Amino acid sequence: MVRAAGASPAAGAGNAPQDPRRTRTERRRMSGRVHQVLATLGYGDAIGHEVLGIQRVLQGAGYESEIFVETADRRLERLTTDYREMVGALAPDDVVIHHFSIGSRASRTAYALPGRMALVYHNITPPEYFVGIHKDLVKLCFRGRRELTAYIARCELALGDSEYNRDELADLGFTSTGVLPVVPDFSHLDLPPNTMISAAFDDGWTNVMFVGRIIPNKKFDDVIRAFHVYHTRHNPRSRLLLVGSYSGFERYLAMLYGLIARLGTPDVHFLGHVSNEELTAFYDIADLFLCASEHEGFCVPLIESFYKRVPVLAYAATAVPATMDGGGVLYSTKYPFEVARLMAAILDDQVLEDSIIASQDTALARMQRRDFPGTLLRFVDQVRALAPRPAPQVAWDFWSQFDQAERLEELRQFRPAVYKALPPDPGRGTRDAGRAGSTAPIPATRARDAASRPPDPAPRTPDPAPRTPHPASRR
Known part of the structure; x- marks a missing residue:
């Protein structure tokens, strides 16, 4: 079923106007530097869209704003600066917006440098999901959750991109917290769709889709089981489209192929990482978005489905109910026969489907009425109102x-x-x-x-990281 691109009644907020309370004269008078630092700037992912949206707002408000990274997708390298360029460049009066995911060299470098810090937490997947799948990520996620506590004393402000993430920060002991909502920028879905995708899959069959990286917490196995029941008991003219990168998770992908073979489920397609034009085409031909994820800090594809007017059926876990905000359909069972019955009920009843899409339109309109630029700039003002912060003293063996x-x-x-x-x-x-x-x-x-935090840093500062050429550097 092909839908017109951008058919949602709500306009994308990527071009949202700046806070009207800040006149052009005020923006000209505004001075200061507000930079961002993160491990990796990826192409087409939720964090990457948010980082670029934040930079647009900051530069529009008159701030000098760089994006410091360890690595960047080659298509975005020109927008970034190597994180080692921060050494000697940051001053106590600067503000650093630090996107914390898994502890990284960029994070540790920013920790040891001067400047007031606002931490943005996108959540870290609990390490138990990767046991037996990716031993390195088990260690990284465990260590990342521990390292997060080290920033309690380093940050002036800690922000979650959802209320669920903000609650985690408060539980960890961060005293000044808030919610910086995800930037609802859908410009990447307004591109002309890839015609080869439409030719291959827009053929009258029912297309059930999920978008997300092929990782265990997203429970692709549950999606496959539910689709198997739907396909065999309700609609044999149906297929499952799974859009998302599986790089680094080939073992999990092999397990999923094994599950498909044991069930004897036909018409399951792993499509890997796709371009924005291909993603647009997949949303256009999708009849249902099925999400079984058990751990999400926000889950942007849910909102992308709202924008593309694809009915959503999602497992009610972690941040998913708050993200959907009354739109779509939530379920709480793990029984695939029950999920398949819900799928059939939605797909076989046009009146019900239309009412679900209407609920999603309403939820999306509420989200897009949020004043993201104003919220961001108020948080920046809150941090800038505090005293400049010199470089902390960090023990040589702190990390x-x-x-x-x-x-x-x-x-x-x-x-x-x-x-x-x-x-x-x-x-x-x-x-x-x-x-x-x-x-x-x-x-x-x-x-x-349960394990305790490390002690407060001792008065000793490490040497800065060596400065070597890096593809993300513009200098």
């Missing part, structure tokens, strides 16, 4: 203590007798707060972060 804490936590969980036999070490500061002789602070309140 290595997270590795040590990871090893201790592994002992605590899997070899408790060995852990309990360890002698107290007041100098280490990575033992549970309840153990005698430990100087570690009280751990974070969430159970999954």
